[in-house]
Amino acid sequence: MFLMTEIMNGRDLSAKVKMNLKKSVEGLKKVGVTPTLAVILVGDDEASKVYVRNKHRAAQKIGINTIDETMPADSKQEDVIKMIEKYNNDPDVHGILVQMPLPKHIDEKAIIDTIDPKKDVDGSHPENMGRLFMNEPQALxxxxxxxxxxxxxxxxxxxxxxxxxxxxxxxxxxxxxxxxxxxxxxxxxxxxxxxxxxxxxxxxxxxxxxxxxxxxxxxxxxxxxxxxxxxxxxxxxxxxxxxxxxxxxxxxxxxxxxxxxxxxxPMTVAMLMKQTVEFAERSVANV
Amino acid sequence: MFLMTEIMNGRDLSAKVKMNLKKSVEGLKKVGVTPTLAVILVGDDEASKVYVRNKHRAAQKIGINTIDETMPADSKQEDVIKMIEKYNNDPDVHGILVQMPLPKHIDEKAIIDTIDPKKDVDGSHPENMGRLFMNEPQALxxxxxxxxxxxxxxxxxxxxxxxxxxxxxxxxxxxxxxxxxxxxxxxxxxxxxxxxxxxxxxxxxxxxxxxxxxxxxxxxxxxxxxxxxxxxxxxxxxxxxxxxxxxxxxxxxxxxxxxxxxxxxPMTVAMLMKQTVEFAERSVANV
CATH class of the missing domain: 3.40.50.720 (NAD(P)-binding Rossmann-like Domain)
Structure with a gap:
């Protein structure tokens, strides 16, 4: 038997998701909220730079504000932690993403643990992982x-x-x-x-x-x-x-x-954008 | 074919585990630490009372100190939360267990979220569940x-x-x-x-x-x-x-x-005791 294999088009669906997000962002802006994503990149790994650039671009097209924090490769762990804490405490920032991998002298787990679970757009904080496994997800x-x-x-x-x-x-x-x-x-x-x-x-x-x-x-x-x-x-x-x-x-x-x-x-980037917008929406609901 | 089915004896293994724990507890007491477990029971469900009594008994045999907090069935959620917070802040208490199920007017998730993950002897806090799923367990x-x-x-x-x-x-x-x-x-x-x-x-x-x-x-x-x-x-x-x-x-x-x-x-109770002793050991290591 020969089946017609249907190709699942992630580009098209990603475009559709982003178009819908654009409308949500417009709605949020009307009530004075601009969804904002802080992206922290440590070092100058070429692949990471490309990934980060793609995220900034995708965000801009949707109307999401991004903050580009590029830190030198020899940054101290405590400085990265301080940077995350700055955005944890900034009510205008809804999502924080730390681009992985980090330079080897930095403990990735300590970095992830620092991110406020409510701003963890990547869903990688242990609390969010736990809530997902308990079927009460807060970030995916x-x-x-x-x-x-x-x-x-x-x-x-x-x-x-x-x-x-x-x-x-x-x-x-x-x-x-x-x-x-x-x-x-x-x-x-x-x-x-x-x-x-x-x-x-x-x-x-x-x-x-x-x-x-x-x-x-x-x-x-x-x-x-x-x-x-x-x-x-x-x-x-x-x-x-x-x-x-x-x-x-x-x-x-x-x-x-x-x-x-x-x-x-393409779905991965679209979902990152979706999570950022959802966090911004929750920040409005919680005011 | 007929196989000889071997029966896995949880009672014997549980007794062995508890005997080993007794030695660990003696060692801890020599350095001035008595492993202490606070057990919070809300209401008077008969099955829950039996479970709680069994836990107190097992602890006493091993030398673990237990605190028996039995609260009335109509306790307010905020009072249960305050009780947990009291033990979260008490450095002499190493483990906190809230017996489930709770009366229906109390939100179990809010209660579990309140327990300090480092004292969560049952391993049911989302953070502990997440760390387990990320293969970096802190409580099981x-x-x-x-x-x-x-x-x-x-x-x-x-x-x-x-x-x-x-x-x-x-x-x-x-x-x-x-x-x-x-x-x-x-x-x-x-x-x-x-x-x-x-x-x-x-x-x-x-x-x-x-x-x-x-x-x-x-x-x-x-x-x-x-x-x-x-x-x-x-x-x-x-x-x-x-x-x-x-x-x-x-x-x-x-x-x-x-x-x-x-x-x-029988293994479940033995593991509860083991976790309590491990938390007490960690409290010594962290001094």
Missing amino acids: PCTPRGIMELLKEYDIDVRGQEVVIVGRSNLVGRPLAALMINSSATVTVAHSVTHDLQSVTKKADILVAAVGKAKMFNKDYIKEGAVVIDVGINRTAEGKLCGDVDAKDVMGKAAFLTPVPGGVG | PCTPRGIMELLKEYDIDVRGQEVVIVGRSNLVGRPLAALMINSSATVTVAHSVTHDLQSVTKKADILVAAVGKAKMFNKDYIKEGAVVIDVGINRTAEGKLCGDVDAKDVMGKAAFLTPVPGGVG
Whole structure:
């Protein structure tokens, strides 16, 4: 059997989300609130600079105000903490994002712990992670949330479905597992130690690949008609971007597939913007 | 084939843990620290009173000091919060436990949020739940921890094993999933919405039943040679205690089984004591 594999377009959905956010921002500005996101970048890692620039640009297009705090690579941990505290205490700032990774002499956990959970747009503070796992979320990690939005857009209901997530990172695998459990999926978390990974992934109605290995998941890993979500961003030997899924190979066997680039990636930035606007809305509600 | 099913004795292990704790407590007392647990009970629910009494007794046997705060059923939420804050601020109190359930007019979440995460012996504060899910635990929910200790005692290594947990409560299913992922098991969380539950549970090398339905899991739900952990505490029509597993039926098919009573139950209290002593030890280390 040959299935028509539907490509899940993250760029289009991301554009739609951002357009809706633009309207919300206009509404907020009418009541005197400009959603504001402080982005803290420490050092001059080239990839991080690109990510940060993309976030500023996306925010500007929506009407979100951004604050660009670029700190030198040799900044002391206590200075980064002081910078975060400054924005924690600033009522005009609704979201704080610290771009990861940080220089090695800085303890990432101590930095994340410093962010006010109510301004933690990335949902990575332990309190927010805990509330997510207790099914009372207050802030959601952007990539997992983007995946849920993509599934919703394509009318894929996860309730009662077998979801297999390969990868157990704090940014993707673990919080996505929580979101899926909260949505009543039957959720399996697999990883590098899993025995016979193929037999596990082949049960999946929805397979999420988040391991960071180029084209690892070919058609032998998937069930016919599965929804395949590719979170990987890798480069081939020729320098081309590719995901964790061997897209060519699974075409005709998967029912749905997110492309790389243009699938999950654009959703992550859109969800960051959405969280910032939601925090600004909550600040109005709490006045 | 007929297997000899080994019964995992939670009473014996619990006694062993408590004996070791007694020695730790003696050591702490020599440096002037008496581990102290404040137990807050609101109202006069009979089952809760029994649970609280058992905790006080277990503590006393080990040498842990307990404070018994029994508050009337019509206590205001703010009074319960004030009581918790009193012990949060008391350096001589190392652990605070609020017995659940609370009377309906009190918001359990607001109460749990009030407990200082560093004194949260039950590991149920969102911050502690988050740290557990991020694999940097600071306090562990007692029942899941007790299950991990039982498995360890019987030399059952969960690494790479297929673990299926049926039930997704904040007290058992979710935190146990986190502990199992942290220990590199391949973890599936199933629940009442799962389609074809038997086909899911039959894959399990280790099956954890935590649904609260008397004798639901008979031998049709388990793989030959599986380890079966029964978290249920139910009563039969005749008033006898029984678990979620049909113990008679799975004997000869399971390789290991926790009995009810005498399996997971006694481990929960032992782990509560262990957490209290650990918090007291940390208070010494931090002076």
